[in-house]
Amino acid sequence: MFQLLKCVARAVVKNGGKFLLDFVPGGEALYNIAGDAWEDWRKNRDETALRGEVQALALASAEQVRAEVVAA
Numbered sequence: 001m002f003q004l005l006k007c008v009a010r011a012v013v014k015n016g017g018k019f020l021l022d023f024v025p026g027g028e029a030l031y032n033i034a035g036d037a038w039e040d041w042r043k044n045r046d047e048t049a050l051r052g053e054v055q056a057l058a059l060a061s062a063e064q065v066r067a068e069v070v071a072a
Contacts, residue, residue, distance in 0.1 A: 017034075018031045
């Protein structure tokens with residue numbers, strides 16, 4: 001019904017993280033790094049593949065995640 005509220009909510013979601021990170025030293029760089037990683041990760045993948053990867057990461061052991069981080 002109130003489209004303006006939905007538009008404001010989307011804008012907050014889109015820009016809220018950057019706003020908060022502006023208060024952290026190096027926050028702008030962190031924001032840019034996260035944005036680049038997000039775009040690269042989503043590129044050429046469908047929603048099913050993305051969900052599957054997030055689920056696999058959530059279920060992975062700390063050792064598995066650590067090994068993947070080192071390999072990356």
